[in-house]
Amino acid sequence: MNATPEAIAQLIQSALLSPRVWFFAVMLVASSAVLLLAVWFERKAAARVQMRVGPYHASPRLGGLLQLVADALKFIISEPIVHRGAFRILFTWGPPIFITLAFGASLLLPLTPDLRLIRDPGLLPYGLVFSLALLLLVSISVVIIGWSANNRFAYIGAAREALLVAAYEVPLLLSFLAMVILYGTLNPLEIVAKQYALVGAVMNPLAFLAFMTAVAMATARFPFEIADYEGDVATGPYSDYGGVFLVLSFAGGTYYAAFSYSFLASLLFLGGWSLPGFSAGPWPQDMLGHLMLSAWVFVKVAALMFFLVFLRAVMPVLRLDHALALGWRGLLVMSVLSLAWSVALRLAGAAP
Amino acid sequence: MRAKMSARSIIKFTVDAFKVVIRNFIKPERITIYYPYERLEYGAVRGWIGLHVEKCTSCMMCARVCPANAIKMYLAPDGKRRPGIDYGRCIMCHFCIDTCPADALYSTEIKDLAFYSYDSMVFTPDREKEPPRVEELRKPVEVIVDYVRGTPRKLKVARS
Amino acid sequence: MVRVESYGLVLREEGSGERRVLEIFWGPQHPSSGHTRFIVEVEGDIVVNVTPDPGYVHRTMEKLGETRHWIQNIPLFERISLPDAINVTWAYVMAIEKLLGLDVPKRAQYLRVIMAELSRISTHLYDLGIHSIMIGSSTGYMWAFGLRELLVHLWAMVTGSRTTPTWILPGGARTAPPDAFYTKTKEYLNYLEKKIDEFVTVVIKNPVGYYRLRDVGYLSREDAARYMATGPGARGSGIDWDARRDYKYGAYGEFEWSVCVEDGGDSLARTLVRICEIKQSARIIRQALEKVPRDGPLVGDALLGKMPPKLREMASRRVKLTALFLMRLPPAEAVGVTEGGRGRFLFHVLGDGTERPHRVRITTPSWQNLRAMIKAFIGSRLMDLPAIYGSFGYFPPEQDR
Ligand code: SF4
Numbered sequence: 044m045n046a047t048p049e050a051i052a053q054l055i056q057s058a059l060l061s062p063r064v065w066f067f068a069v070m071l072v073a074s075s076a077v078l079l080l081a082v083w084f085e086r087k088a089a090a091r092v093q094m095r096v097g098p099y100h101a102s103p104r105l106g107g108l109l110q111l112v113a114d115a116l117k118f119i120i121s122e123p124i125v126h127r128g129a130f131r132i133l134f135t136w137g138p139p140i141f142i143t144l145a146f147g148a149s150l151l152l153p154l155t156p157d158l159r160l161i162r163d164p165g166l167l168p169y170g171l172v173f174s175l176a177l178l179l180l181v182s183i184s185v186v187i188i189g190w191s192a193n194n195r196f197a198y199i200g201a202a203r204e205a206l207l208v209a210a211y212e213v214p215l216l217l218s219f220l221a222m223v224i225l226y227g228t229l230n231p232l233e234i235v236a237k238q239y240a241l242v243g244a245v246m247n248p249l250a251f252l253a254f255m256t257a258v259a260m261a262t263a264r265f266p267f268e269i270a271d272y273e274g275d276v277a278t279g280p281y282s283d284y285g286g287v288f289l290v291l292s293f294a295g296g297t298y299y300a301a302f303s304y305s306f307l308a309s310l311l312f313l314g315g316w317s318l319p320g321f322s323a324g325p326w327p328q329d330m331l332g333h334l335m336l337s338a339w340v341f342v343k344v345a346a347l348m349f350f351l352v353f354l355r356a357v358m359p360v361l362r363l364d365h366a367l368a369l370g371w372r373g374l375l376v377m378s379v380l381s382l383a384w385s386v387a388l389r390l391a392g393a394a395p
Numbered sequence: 396m397r398a399k400m401s402a403r404s405i406i407k408f409t410v411d412a413f414k415v416v417i418r419n420f421i422k423p424e425r426i427t428i429y430y431p432y433e434r435l436e437y438g439a440v441r442g443w444i445g446l447h448v449e450k451c452t453s454c455m456m457c458a459r460v461c462p463a464n465a466i467k468m469y470l471a472p473d474g475k476r477r478p479g480i481d482y483g484r485c486i487m488c489h490f491c492i493d494t495c496p497a498d499a500l501y502s503t504e505i506k507d508l509a510f511y512s513y514d515s516m517v518f519t520p521d522r523e524k525e526p527p528r529v530e531e532l533r534k535p536v537e538v539i540v541d542y543v544r545g546t547p548r549k550l551k552v553a554r555s
Numbered sequence: 556m557v558r559v560e561s562y563g564l565v566l567r568e569e570g571s572g573e574r575r576v577l578e579i580f581w582g583p584q585h586p587s588s589g590h591t592r593f594i595v596e597v598e599g600d601i602v603v604n605v606t607p608d609p610g611y612v613h614r615t616m617e618k619l620g621e622t623r624h625w626i627q628n629i630p631l632f633e634r635i636s637l638p639d640a641i642n643v644t645w646a647y648v649m650a651i652e653k654l655l656g657l658d659v660p661k662r663a664q665y666l667r668v669i670m671a672e673l674s675r676i677s678t679h680l681y682d683l684g685i686h687s688i689m690i691g692s693s694t695g696y697m698w699a700f701g702l703r704e705l706l707v708h709l710w711a712m713v714t715g716s717r718t719t720p721t722w723i724l725p726g727g728a729r730t731a732p733p734d735a736f737y738t739k740t741k742e743y744l745n746y747l748e749k750k751i752d753e754f755v756t757v758v759i760k761n762p763v764g765y766y767r768l769r770d771v772g773y774l775s776r777e778d779a780a781r782y783m784a785t786g787p788g789a790r791g792s793g794i795d796w797d798a799r800r801d802y803k804y805g806a807y808g809e810f811e812w813s814v815c816v817e818d819g820g821d822s823l824a825r826t827l828v829r830i831c832e833i834k835q836s837a838r839i840i841r842q843a844l845e846k847v848p849r850d851g852p853l854v855g856d857a858l859l860g861k862m863p864p865k866l867r868e869m870a871s872r873r874v875k876l877t878a879l880f881l882m883r884l885p886p887a888e889a890v891g892v893t894e895g896g897r898g899r900f901l902f903h904v905l906g907d908g909t910e911r912p913h914r915v916r917i918t919t920p921s922w923q924n925l926r927a928m929i930k931a932f933i934g935s936r937l938m939d940l941p942a943i944y945g946s947f948g949y950f951p952p953e954q955d956r
Pocket residue numbers: 444460461462463464465466480484485486487488489490491492
């Protein structure tokens with residue numbers, strides 16, 4: 044291959060305009076921004092409810108928005124300790140696996156019709172299924188972490204996580220299935236297109252409720268902060284982590300998982316990028332339109348995440364057996380009902 | 396409310412909890428004091444203890460009543476002994492002030508005591524004589540927490 | 556027989572392998588165990604045995620009490636339980652009063668009741684707050700401590716100190732509250748009652764919190780009596796005993812109020828007793844605020860007689876300790892009992908003619924409740940430990956003395 048200046052220029056130009064590169068860049072920047080906002084909101088909202096102010100001194104002008112950055116910096120420059128007795132390999136690899144799975148899941152989904160990593164439209168349905176599969180694997184990495192720490196609190200936390208997985212996985216999958224049946228397709232582009240008039244959350248509210256509750260369980264939000272419940276197991280699987288490990292798993296990873304779940308939910312239930320009266324043109328020409336659409340998606344994602352983090356201010360922690368009962372009875376029944384509702388809609392011909 | 400909750404009351408009480416929390420979210424009742432910038436005004440708080448040297452009769456009652464053994468009697472050139480307080484030990488009970496029969500010890504307004512070294516915490520009678528110079532980088536705003544229509548509010552104190 | 560497995564845990568097998576027990580060292584460095592250790596043995600999710608290992612904050616209060624002037628013991632014993640400072644010192648001071656034969660004027664009686672009830676509210680708020688964070692509700696925690704912050708402002712107005720009042724003296728009280736105290740206390744109580752209702756909605760009636768507390772840590776009436784539980788620990792199990800009513804110390808006989816008793820015997824019942832007592836305390840304080848004379852000496856005649864005239868005039872605002880400092884304990888013994896927020900405080904003081912007590916025997920409610928709490932622990936689930944622990948208002952510094 045001869046590298047003439049024109050060829051290089053063309054290469055650079057195509058790279059600069061490639062939807063994949065843009066997708067990556069937008070996802071990285073926007074997910075960090077959404078996370079920053081969500082954590083900030085979590086702290087500030089809880090503080091507002093609780094007669095106090097919350098983070099402030101890290102950036103008084105911005106109301107403490109940069110506190111998370113300061114925290115992350117502090118964690119990253121502190122020494123990562125691997126204690127004697129830990130299973131070194133899994134102990135150190137657990138957090139990277141955790142965050143890769145948690146964030147990687149959202150990379151398999153399209154952000155707008157053109158901004159996506161999977162170029163072949165025929166493969167998009169697999170992307171949807173795989174992203175869910177990756178997200179469900181996150182809890183496996185929690186179990187790995189808990190087991191490798193060789194600490195009783197971590198061990199109990201891992202066992203709890205494993206029990207919880209069994210409780211929320213089925214309702215999560217069933218409510219997912221309900222939506223798929225409702226839309227009659229697995230292709231995210233078509234799914235979003237079908238929510239043009241009515242979003243999924245309105246067409247099948249039960250599925251939305253079951254899905255979000257299961258998501259709260261899966262990402263250890265309140266009231267399901269059970270595996271890492273401070274009261275008895277002292278942050279459970281993560282109790283031996285410090286420094287960058289903690290950022291990658293407990294302090295950052297769970298939020299990335301929440302982000303990916305919210306992204307998935309925004310496509311499935313909130314109509315993704317569909318904005319009535321507005322549609323973006325083909326990619327390189329209408330770049331601004333696509334960016335606007337992706338911003339619209341992130342607004343929805345942020346709204347879902349804000350809801351998830353706001354639960355901290357409202358709820359205590361549910362007991363393990365009650366959470367399991369809720370998963371196996373309440374959520375399961377709810378998701379089966381939502382499935383039946385979808386099937387009924389489909390049979391009645393009312394499905395989109 | 397001891398009974399098992401019915402499904403309806405579960406939903407009702409969950410909604411109630413959300414309602415209360417959201418009401419507090421919309422109308423926060425914050426009482427946080429931004430400490431270095433603001434300072435809470437309590438009124439007469441037990442503070443740094445000063446000594447009127449001329450009143451002291453060297454009776455040593457203060458040193459004997461001190462529960463924390465913070466007071467040491469220092470020999471003055473005139474042959475009398477006068478109390479000096481070690482603020483590393485003092486628990487600010489002000490028993491010394493209340494016991495002194497000659498009213499030689501008195502309380503001041505200085506209530507935030509911080510020192511650069513251990514040595515500077517030990518006050519000899521000479522240093523006890525007059526209040527230490529308080530180094531303040533900025534003058535804090537004096538605030539009080541008072542109740543406005545039933546909820547506590549942080550209010551600025553008008554300094555006379 | 557101990558078998559060590561390569562990863563994760565050390566299991567103890569009992570019998571011929573039918574019971575596999577995992578031992579957990581819960582504390583003393585743990586987010587919710589406090590300064591004490593519990594060796595918890597769990598089988599599956601069920602707690603089969605708990606061995607307490609107290610003493611991490613033992614400060615030799617009883618021995619120290621023998622080595623110093625009795626008046627120096629007041630700030631010392633206050634530190635047994637700072638949230639409940641007034642009630643602790645009141646019990647000690649009561650014993651000293653009996654030994655020295657000091658009388659307490661009406662004004663000081665009412666002021667003591669006001670401050671002691673504030674102290675009870677402070678303890679209950681402290682316990683409710685810690686209990687909330689133990690069951691995971693940070694909102695309840697912050698509200699309780701926010702309310703307590705407002706309460707210590709009141710304490711600071713009266714005593715000049717936020718948390719270490721050192722205010723009760725044998726024969727009366729040390730300082731008179733400023734006039735603003737009376738109105739501010741009333742406003743505080745109004746706000747407190749409103750906020751406590753919100754607390755109940757968010758933490759206790761909230762189904763998540765409700766099921767964390769209900770049927771958890773059951774302590775039957777008989778067990779509560781046998782293990783000598785006290786305070787909310789006993790009243791939550793249906794034992795109708797309250798030192799304020801049964802010994803009628805102070806001016807408690809003059810107020811209209813009721814003892815809060817719940818029959819449930821579980822964490823919920825104990826928490827409800829706390830909530831109810833906060834409301835009853837507010838009721839008592841309101842009555843006392845009406846009745847308290849705004850002027851008059853703070854100490855009784857027995858002590859006033861020993862004061863020089865100048866100090867006697869001052870005694871309606873501030874009491875000098877000189878006269879007290881010169882008193883010696885007669886060779887006799889006396890007992891002071893008060894009802895603190897967590898239960899009964901008992902001080903048994905023996906004098907021997909010097910200014911130092913010969914012996915001070917202290918019983919604190921947390922120590923008394925320890926065995927009852929262990930009894931309530933056994934058979935519960937692991938996640939219930941914090942919910943039970945918090946419901947007894949267990950406070951290691953108070954237990955270890
Ligand atoms: S305030 Fe109390 S501790 Fe401090 S010197 Fe005086 S008597 Fe001693």
